[in-house]
Amino acid sequence: MLRTLYAKLALGLVVLIAAMGLVYALLSLSATRHYLAQVHQQVNRDLARNLVADRDLVAEGRLNEPALKSMFHDYMQINPSIEIYLLDLEGRILSYSADPGKVKRKRVSLGPIRAFLDDAARFPLLGDDPRSHERRKVFSVTPVPSANAPQGYLYVVLRGETYDFVDAFAEGSYFARLSAWAVAATLVFGLLAGLIVFRLLTRRLQRLTAAMDRFRVSDFSEPDRYQHKPAAEARDEVDRLGVTFDQMAGRIVEQIQELKQQDALRRDLVAQVSHDLRTPLAALHGYLETLKLKEDALSAEERARYLEIVLRQSQHLTRLVGELFELAKLEAREATPQCEPFSLPELVQDVVQKFQLEAGERRVTLTMELDADLPLVSADIALVERVLDNLIDNALSHTPAGGTVRVPVRRDADRVILCVADTGKGIAEGDLPKIFEPFYQAKEPASGNGHAGLGLAIARRIVELHGSVLDVRSRPGEGTTFVFGLPVWRPA
Numbered sequence: 001m002l003r004t005l006y007a008k009l010a011l012g013l014v015v016l017i018a019a020m021g022l023v024y025a026l027l028s029l030s031a032t033r034h035y036l037a038q039v040h041q042q043v044n045r046d047l048a049r050n051l052v053a054d055r056d057l058v059a060e061g062r063l064n065e066p067a068l069k070s071m072f073h074d075y076m077q078i079n080p081s082i083e084i085y086l087l088d089l090e091g092r093i094l095s096y097s098a099d100p101g102k103v104k105r106k107r108v109s110l111g112p113i114r115a116f117l118d119d120a121a122r123f124p125l126l127g128d129d130p131r132s133h134e135r136r137k138v139f140s141v142t143p144v145p146s147a148n149a150p151q152g153y154l155y156v157v158l159r160g161e162t163y164d165f166v167d168a169f170a171e172g173s174y175f176a177r178l179s180a181w182a183v184a185a186t187l188v189f190g191l192l193a194g195l196i197v198f199r200l201l202t203r204r205l206q207r208l209t210a211a212m213d214r215f216r217v218s219d220f221s222e223p224d225r226y227q228h229k230p231a232a233e234a235r236d237e238v239d240r241l242g243v244t245f246d247q248m249a250g251r252i253v254e255q256i257q258e259l260k261q262q263d264a265l266r267r268d269l270v271a272q273v274s275h276d277l278r279t280p281l282a283a284l285h286g287y288l289e290t291l292k293l294k295e296d297a298l299s300a301e302e303r304a305r306y307l308e309i310v311l312r313q314s315q316h317l318t319r320l321v322g323e324l325f326e327l328a329k330l331e332a333r334e335a336t337p338q339c340e341p342f343s344l345p346e347l348v349q350d351v352v353q354k355f356q357l358e359a360g361e362r363r364v365t366l367t368m369e370l371d372a373d374l375p376l377v378s379a380d381i382a383l384v385e386r387v388l389d390n391l392i393d394n395a396l397s398h399t400p401a402g403g404t405v406r407v408p409v410r411r412d413a414d415r416v417i418l419c420v421a422d423t424g425k426g427i428a429e430g431d432l433p434k435i436f437e438p439f440y441q442a443k444e445p446a447s448g449n450g451h452a453g454l455g456l457a458i459a460r461r462i463v464e465l466h467g468s469v470l471d472v473r474s475r476p477g478e479g480t481t482f483v484f485g486l487p488v489w490r491p492a
Ligand SMILES: Nc1ncnc2c1ncn2[C@@H]1O[C@H](COP(=O)(O)OP(=O)(O)O)[C@@H](O)[C@H]1O
Pocket: 390, 394, 395, 398, 422, 424, 425, 426, 427, 435, 436, 440, 441, 442, 443, 445, 450, 451, 452, 453, 454, 455, 456, 457, 480
């Protein structure tokens, strides 16, 4: 039932307002009682003394017993709103006007009586009610026969009327009803206003909850915005919650999409890998089978040629598996570069030397251009050699005879920049963003060259692990240049 915050707040408010009303009613009732008792006693302050005078209770300095009896009789019959008691000096009750069965006390305490007579006490001053052992009531008292020679007290209890009067006042009085209504109206108004305010405050929370629910129901695929306000305009916590929810939902959707894309890519990769592995395996298998079945029918040259093919295919496979493994390691961030200071020109020289023979066969000029005084760089020498291998290998295989492959090394602020620039056929603009993807090859490679489109993916990953980027600039027909930088080594 109380499932919503609003219902809980509303219930809390109702209880609070009811409690306030109750406390107010009790407080005002007791205050009214106190006030009325005070007024009652004040007005009837001299009642006892006046009774003595009016009724001629004292004659010639002595108490007039018959007059007292007649007064008791009269008041019991005519005016039961007061009770009259004759007390001795110790407070013992000698005689009284009330019904004998109802008087329970034998004496009343003198403390309040003395306080009354001393004029010291503040009203309402409560004295014992002889009709009860606990109850105390306002009273009027006077010494008899006289204040100079007191032999006892005439003690007048101003009956229960005070209380009855208050209750009657509370029930029937116009003012009492009016103030009760005013209080009730105020409380109801407060309640309604509170409910409206709560409604307004919780409405946005409800909207947010609904947006979250819809997002969940959509399986976290459609971010249902709470609001379109920018974060800076958020007015309060609810708005901030909303803005944060919007941002989080956006991120979740993005990340789920990213994950899905990555998943699709991975699936493609697996398909590609199995395809790329199956082709050379099928060739291997075919040639080996032929060799076995037609062992006698084959001439020596044929057999040598088949074996040559088998060997090449197995090399291709070995290389492919090796590269795949290398890329997987680099992607999984398992390979952290073991950085050490080394001389880049020396490494470039070694690699260029290694490719000179192949360049000669292709009739491509392979040169390097080294700035003077190049500093040492801090990098993983084996990995950087791998990058250079891949780039120079690519450049040579995409540059026709008569072309040039240059490898300039330059100093640039705190980095050493390395380029591999060829005068080959270049790369079409549409292919440029894709060449770094694993298995991407712009054109079918010369068959059997053992290339699977992994070289640049590996090279880029290595350069990234060194905190740099591998850039490419190329135009079809104008050659291609790959560029990357390595940090200059600084002695610690
Ligand atoms: N220097 C270059 N000139 C022209 N195209 C290149 C060059 N380097 C790379 N490419 C293109 O990028 C593709 C991906 O290169 P790479 O990842 O090394 O794979 P692979 O060399 O196995 O084909 C190549 O197939 C080729 O189309």
